[in-house]
Amino acid sequence: MLQKFDTRNENLYIFVNGQILPRNEAKISVFDSVVQGGDAVWEGLRLYKSGIALLDRHLDRLQESAKALMFEHVLTTEEIKNAIRMTLEKNNMTEDVHIRLTFTRGEKITSGMDPRLNNKGCGLIVLAEWKPPVYDNENGIKIISSAIRRNSPQFLDSKIHHNNLLNNILAKIQANVAGKDAALMLDDRGFVAELNDTNIFMIKNGRLSTPHATACLPGITRDFIIEISKNHGLECEVRDISLTELYNADEVFCTGTMGELTPINEIDGRSIVNTSSTNIMKIINSLFREKISAYCSMP
């Protein structure tokens, strides 16, 4: 399913390197590191009525990603919050908004890979759009497993939330060609890592589990689900999960800021059939709805 275009997004104002500009004037330099080498880090945030969900956790991950890539002259979290606040105010946005933060190594003096060519400090883009959760959270989605592996720390640590997204994009293309909604990516050992854009959970015999965060992004929503389930008395086992286990699970669902919690109905042509008498995902989803507003804050 392709995301629908919300016509309100035709007239957005976007924060680019200190300025707030109308959508068609919001541009970055051809010398920017994100253009030259995907040399940037990013976060997706969701704005609810009560504020941005888990904002500080997202901004901590952004700073940790920038540190891992050794960015210099990094904006402070307070400066990033100010940019987000200004962008939301300019667009009169109060809820139902997804914000894409892109934090680049900045502009280079000439094209090239070397970070020593960067002497202007980091760049920041705050792109806020009206966007409800992107997946069909009621009816669920169908996925295929992809031949493209998710990076392990041997290659490019998935704990860095970077803009080198080509593995995930290639996996998504496979899902598109197969007529499915998303691609399931395995790690370099053949165990389940995550979907191309969300984390994954399964339930079997009343037990909740999710893959280790070795070859998947340690999603903020993933961590929140583990936390609220535990507080509700449902411990989540973090472990290696094989495709066969997923095919035979009672329930499978994916999580992320962009789509919240979404049931997965079919994997590689196998229907996910709940043979138990419980619907645990429904309970976790209600817990998420109930708790999330207490974890929202304004920038």
Ligand SMILES: Cc1ncc(COP(=O)(O)O)c(C=O)c1O
């Ligand atoms: C590859 C991938 N996995 C999972 C997620 C979900 O992470 P979060 O819950 O922090 O939004 C994202 C979101 O950016 C992602 O890009």
